[in-house]
Amino acid sequence: MNSLFRLSVVGIVLIFAMASSNLSAQEDEGRYEQTDIEYGATVYAEHCVTCHGDNGDLLPQINLRNGRFPNSPSDRDLGNTIRNGLPGTAMVPTEYTDSEITGLVAYVRNISNVPLGSVTLGDSVRGQALYEGKGECGSCHRVFGQGPRSAPELSNIGAMRSAAQIERSLLGTEGSLIPINRPVRAVMQDGTVINGRRLNEDTFTVQLIDDQERLVSLEKSGLIEYTILTTSSMPVYEQILTDEERADLLAYLLTLKGLN
Ligand code: HEC
Ligand code: HEC
Structure with a gap:
């Protein structure tokens, strides 16, 4: 009884954890990491320089260096503007991945601190x-x-x-270890131990790939032990x-x- 209760609490926590692991790469409004700024600079060089110039000040109507973007007060807005473009202007919708948007937002917000030519990603x-x-x-x-x-x-x-x-x-x-990637250890009624990585989980069942690369689906109520580890292999x-x-x-x- 007690252990069943605990299992379902774990389940609820996990559903939450898994939902949050699906959030887009752009989570921390206002916090910019050097690596994202650098990646953003390379994406900028490839996609934005033609119109906005090396220094962000090529267009008469908008200077990216002064950080005043009328249609994009927040980082989320800025990401949407970069993705969706601005209707009626030369800035057209373009498909960028979440990682690219995170980088572009970080770079545009820091464009006056980071000279474009100075950053290189690895090879x-x-x-x-x-x-x-x-x-x-x-x-x-x-x-x-x-x-x-x-x-x-x-x-x-x-x-x-x-x-x-x-x-x-x-x-x-x-x-760095995001919740869904935490390894799990399950012990079955007969004592069999399964170590694996979750693919999917709900309150009552878990699907995982075990260390022999087998796809396993388990009923949590039938387990003696179900542990989510917090260290990565x-x-x-x-x-x-x-x-x-x-x-x-x-x-x-x-x-x-x-x-x-
Ligand atoms: C084809 C030309 C073109 C390209 C490519 C382009 N832009 Fe723009 N962008 C514009 C124009 C034109 C405006 C000004 C629109 C206006 O307000 O009149 C603008 C406006 C902006 C603004 C101001 C948004 C606001 O809130 O007003 C930002 C920020 C911006 N661009 C960033 C970028 C970034 C980052 C890229 C590359 C991913 C990019 N742009 C690619 C033409 C372009
Ligand atoms: C011994 C096995 C092993 C080796 C070798 C290994 N990884 Fe991993 N890696 C894992 C496991 C298990 C995870 C999931 C747990 C975690 O995130 O730490 C993982 C997670 C990751 C993630 C995060 C995935 C995500 O969903 O965000 C990246 C990126 C990654 N590895 C890249 C690499 C690269 C690049 C190398 C080689 C330099 C490497 N790994 C070598 C086992 C390994």
Whole structure:
């Protein structure tokens, strides 16, 4: 009775946690992280320079450097303006991923502090080689059909997570382990232990990929133990890779937008 109650409390907490893990990359209004600013600068260089110029002051009617955007008071508004354009002007709707919007907003809000030419992301080609080689990422992760399913698939990571969030994952920084990615341990009535990663969960059941890459669906009421762990099995790459190598890897991961 008591344990059933506890399980359903866990379930409710999880539903909340999972819902919040689906929030867009742009969560922290007014807080800009260096990595997002840098990523934003590269997206800006590719998509915005033609009209707004290197310094953001090319257009007579709007100077991005003074930070006064009549139609975009909040960061959320600014993200929407960048995505949806401004009707009746040359600024037309364009599809950007959440990660790109987070970067663009961070960069535009800081455009006077960050000279455009001064920022470079890493080299994504070198990053891909590190992913496959020294980083051994492919021994746990899957990208475009290659690799195991024991860790989260990364084919869409560059669209789903902000640059700063991906960097936190590589550094193993606090807050990098998002709730749905927490590993779980379940013990069945007969004592069988299942370690795995959740794909889906509701109050009564959980679907997971176990460490043998099997898809398992469990009724929580039939379990002796159900524990959500708070430590990741992913190596901390702060020491394993140099700063430059991590920058290259980040550049590569940001190219993974699920389009292939
Ligand atoms: C094809 C030209 C063009 C491109 C490309 C373009 N813009 Fe604009 N943008 C404009 C024009 C024109 C305006 C001014 C509209 C007006 O108010 O008259 C504007 C306005 C803005 C504003 C002011 C919004 C407000 O609240 O008034 C921001 C911020 C902005 N652009 C950011 C960007 C960013 C970031 C990019 C790249 C992702 C971008 N723009 C790409 C032409 C462009
Ligand atoms: C030993 C297995 C293992 C290796 C090796 C590994 N990872 Fe992970 N990774 C995981 C697990 C498990 C998670 C989910 C838990 C977490 O977020 O820490 C994860 C999470 C991540 C995330 C966050 C996913 C999300 O949904 O936000 C990223 C990004 C990532 N890994 C990238 C990498 C890269 C790049 C490498 C190689 C440098 C790598 N991983 C190597 C196991 C691994």
